[in-house]
Amino acid sequence: MNPVAQQKPAASQVVAGEHRKRIALFGSTGSIGTQALDVIAANPDKFVVTILTAHSNHELLIDQAKKFRPQAVVIVEDAKYNATRQALSGMGIQVMGGQQSLEDAAALDCYDMMLAAIVGFAGLRPTLKAIEHGRSIALANKETLVVAGDIVMQRAVEKRTPVIPVDSEHSAIFQCLVGETRNRIEKIILTASGGPFLGKKPNYLVNVKREHALQHPNWSMGAKISIDSATLMNKGLEMIEARWLFNLKPEQIQVVVHPQSIIHSMVQFEDGSVKAQMGLPDMKLPIQYAMAFPQRIPNVFPRFDFAKSTQLSFEPPDIKTFRNLGLSMEALYKGGNLPAVLNAANEISVYGFLRNRIGFLDMTEVIERTMQKIPFIAKPSLEEYFESDAEARNFAASLLNL
Numbered sequence: 231m232n233p234v235a236q237q238k239p240a241a242s243q244v245v246a247g248e249h250r251k252r253i254a255l256f257g258s259t260g261s262i263g264t265q266a267l268d269v270i271a272a273n274p275d276k277f278v279v280t281i282l283t284a285h286s287n288h289e290l291l292i293d294q295a296k297k298f299r300p301q302a303v304v305i306v307e308d309a310k311y312n313a314t315r316q317a318l319s320g321m322g323i324q325v326m327g328g329q330q331s332l333e334d335a336a337a338l339d340c341y342d343m344m345l346a347a348i349v350g351f352a353g354l355r356p357t358l359k360a361i362e363h364g365r366s367i368a369l370a371n372k373e374t375l376v377v378a379g380d381i382v383m384q385r386a387v388e389k390r391t392p393v394i395p396v397d398s399e400h401s402a403i404f405q406c407l408v409g410e411t412r413n414r415i416e417k418i419i420l421t422a423s424g425g426p427f428l429g430k431k432p433n434y435l436v437n438v439k440r441e442h443a444l445q446h447p448n449w450s451m452g453a454k455i456s457i458d459s460a461t462l463m464n465k466g467l468e469m470i471e472a473r474w475l476f477n478l479k480p481e482q483i484q485v486v487v488h489p490q491s492i493i494h495s496m497v498q499f500e501d502g503s504v505k506a507q508m509g510l511p512d513m514k515l516p517i518q519y520a521m522a523f524p525q526r527i528p529n530v531f532p533r534f535d536f537a538k539s540t541q542l543s544f545e546p547p548d549i550k551t552f553r554n555l556g557l558s559m560e561a562l563y564k565g566g567n568l569p570a571v572l573n574a575a576n577e578i579s580v581y582g583f584l585r586n587r588i589g590f591l592d593m594t595e596v597i598e599r600t601m602q603k604i605p606f607i608a609k610p611s612l613e614e615y616f617e618s619d620a621e622a623r624n625f626a627a628s629l630l631n632l
């Protein structure tokens with residue numbers, strides 16, 4: 231069955247006006263998190279935020295909590311716990327601290343939908359916990375599906391929990407599939423902007439510095455995904471994300487570079503018809519769509535103007551130069567624990583690059599060597615995914631002398 235058919239709104243998500251959807255915003259201080267709060271603030275009759283979480287930015291978390299008055303907040307970094315608790319004392323907000331509290335918060339009863347906007351592997355456990363408790367998921371954290379997509383989606387099906395994508399490409403595909411529940415997908419076409427180094431070759435990339443790599447032409451995003459976009463790793467992670475979200479075979483997923491980022495992705499059906507979802511690049515739209523699904527809610531975001539004769543162009547990705555995309559495809563096709571290994575090595579590489587410990591092209595070397603080193607497991611259990619992640623992280627860190 232076409233997976234969108236499974237994405238029924240949960241019983242608690244009744245039509246707007248009858249009651250507000252309670253949102254648990256995991257990763258509220260990030261790029262997605264702050265934009266989600268803008269959407270919530272603009273729609274006070276439809277949404278109320280009941281949980282906010284941050285890793286270390288307690289100052290922003292405190293400001294957000296004072297404004298939105300959630301029932302609970304989580305500050306992961308222990309050293310920031312006391313300051314957060316004191317700042318919010320007397321406000322009736324439960325303040326939780328430490329890594330484990332993310333899962334504890336995900337087990338609370340006070341929300342209908344988790345917006346999973348933590349970056350990286352750290353988002354996996356709380357999202358699994360939310361699924362275990364039958365909560366709907368609006369998923370920005372693609373690493374969750376890259377690491378353990380088969381298990382996450384299986385558990386979501388068992389719990390009849392919708393997993394609605396926030397990633398713009400996947401939101402586009404999801405939107406194209408509405409009304410097509412009985413029709414098979416021939417393939418999906420994921421669009422890629424190409425990032426800040428589109429058209430560049432290795433002799434240029436070897437000297438690229440952090441500040442330059444963080445400048446994305448079309449999107450303003452967190453640091454990790456900005457680097458992933460510059461290396462095209464982001465598109466590789468998105469291929470794996472799409473594989474699980476839409477239950478596809480690897481060969482049904484194509485990437486095309488579309489520098490204007492107006493077509494957010496496309497679906498080709500068995501009759502050859504192609505549906506695209508389009509609009510100006512603005513993450514608030516897919517965030518709002520995921521939170522409000524199946525409704526569309528009006529907004530005042532700028533509109534794309536076709537009359538302004540903007541050119542829409544397409545080209546194949548250069549996987550010889552941007553080898554991270556090729557490595558991701560290898561992980562996608564081989565499956566097993568290889569995507570988890572790829573993801574862990576990438577997280578360490580990006581960390582090293584952002585701290586000027588390694589160069590731009592070295593990131594690929596670290597990932598490739600880690601993929602060669604960690605033993606392959608064809609059908610990992612959840613524990614084996616966690617172990618593969620830890621082993622890959624340790625090995626990649628040893629290559630960087632971290």
Ligand code: NDP
Nearest residue numbers: 257259260261262284285286287348349352370371451452
């Ligand atoms: P940011 O780096 O801007 O924000 C990350 C959020 O996660 C922050 O709230 C941060 O807290 C928190 N966080 C970081 N590390 C941990 C940890 N170890 N444990 C718990 N919380 C942690 O990321 P983005 O908002 O850009 O991205 C979030 C996710 O959404 C990523 O998976 C990304 O791939 C995906 N995504 C993002 C898009 C975008 O436009 N930004 C587009 C599509 C997908 P603190 O601020 O305290 O550090």
Ligand code: MG
Nearest residue numbers: 397398399468
């Ligand atoms: Mg994307």
